[in-house]
Amino acid sequence: MSFERRDKEVLTPENTIIGFIGTGVMGKSMAGHLLAAGYPVIVYNRTKEKAEELLQKGADWADSTKEIAKKANVIFTIVGYPQDVEQVYLGEEGIVTHGKSNTYVVDMTTSTPTLAEKIYHAAKEKGMYAVDAPVSGGDVGAKEARLSIMVGGEKEVYEALQPLFNHLGTNIVYQGKAGAGQHTKMCNQIAIASNMIGVSEAIVYAEKAGLDPDVVLKSISSGAAGSWSLSNLAPRMINGDFEPGFFIKHFIKDMTIALEEADAMGMETPGLALAKKMYETLAQNGEENSGTQALYKYWQQ
Structure with missing residues (x-):
């Protein structure tokens, strides 16, 4: 079955009922944007309390x-781990297991390319349209609807979903067939992993040299060293703010997937391996639920 949009309808609030599964740090803001755009939204989360704000704004609970x-x-969907994704889609209570034909399903969790392909084929057999669309931008990007969205699946399905993606992000790119979105997210996480080491080292170095790290940032954040992590996460390090925009435990999960995928392709990734080892040390010391900027604490151990 190839994609065939029903009478070429655009997905509008009048013909669309959105289900949103996973209302955590990222999902709560994302579902909120769709609700604010006028779409009917039904939410589900394992912990109902995390959906209360959305329910008060008019979302329905499932x-x-x-x-x-x-x-x-x-x-x-935007949940925690690949095993959660598989359960949500293919388990006894799963979306694909019980879904209707012509339903669009969009997994925005960072998961494995292999699982994305598995869900795509299972959905296709049910007459459903599946894409993998992981995101980058953290809690700030989610709150400001400025996420980068990396999409894998059939291009026509991506185009049909574009009006909805536009409420969530500003950099929305079709990457290719099913799984391509997840492979692209691995590229993103590989780039961030080594960058976070450099950002943390720079701040610690500035402090040990007796400099004002805020003033140092004014010089280096707009130069060749500039990056999203330097501009957005270094200030949190300096201020001792280690609340999660993105959990260390989830970053370790992502790095594990990337290392496994790279190994399968016969590729060596020493920077990624080092970053994972450092973050695992932090997790072992009780920082697994801190934000990734807590890598700064590695130098305090």
């Missing part, structure tokens, strides 16, 4: 993923 599968015709 008691299970199965309920969302039966009610929504566009379903977004």
Whole structure:
């Protein structure tokens, strides 16, 4: 079955019921943008309290993923780990297991390319349209609807979903077939991993040299050393703010996937391996639920 959009309808608030599964640090803001745009939104999260703000704004609650599968015709997911993704889509209460034909399913979790392909084929057999669309930009990008969205799947499905993606991000790029979005996210995480080491080292060095790190940032953040992490996460390090925009435990998960994919391609990734080892040390010391900027603490151990 190839994609064939029903009478070429655009997905509008009048013909769309959105299901949103996963209302954590990222998902809460993302679902909120869709709700603010006028779309009916049904939410599900393992911990209902994390959805309370959305419910107060007008979202409806579902008691299970199965309920969302039966009610929504566009379903977004952003959960924790690949095993969670597989359960949400293919488990006994799963979206694909109970979903209707012509439903769009969009996994925005950082997961494995292999699982993305598996979900795509399972959805296709049910007459559903699946894309993998992981994001980058952290809690700030989610709150400001400025996420980078990397999409894998059929191009026509990506184009049909574009109006919805536009409410979530500003850099939305079609990367190719199913799994391509997840492979692109691995490139993103590989680049961030070594960059975070450099950002942390720079701040610690500035402090040990007796410099004012805020003033140092004024010089280096707009030069050749500039990066999103330097501009957005270094100030948090300096201020002792280690609240999660992105959890260390989830970054370790991402780096593990990237290392496994690179190994399967016969590629050596020494920078990525070092970053993972450093973050694992932090997690072992109780920092797994801190934000990735807590790498700064590695030099305090």
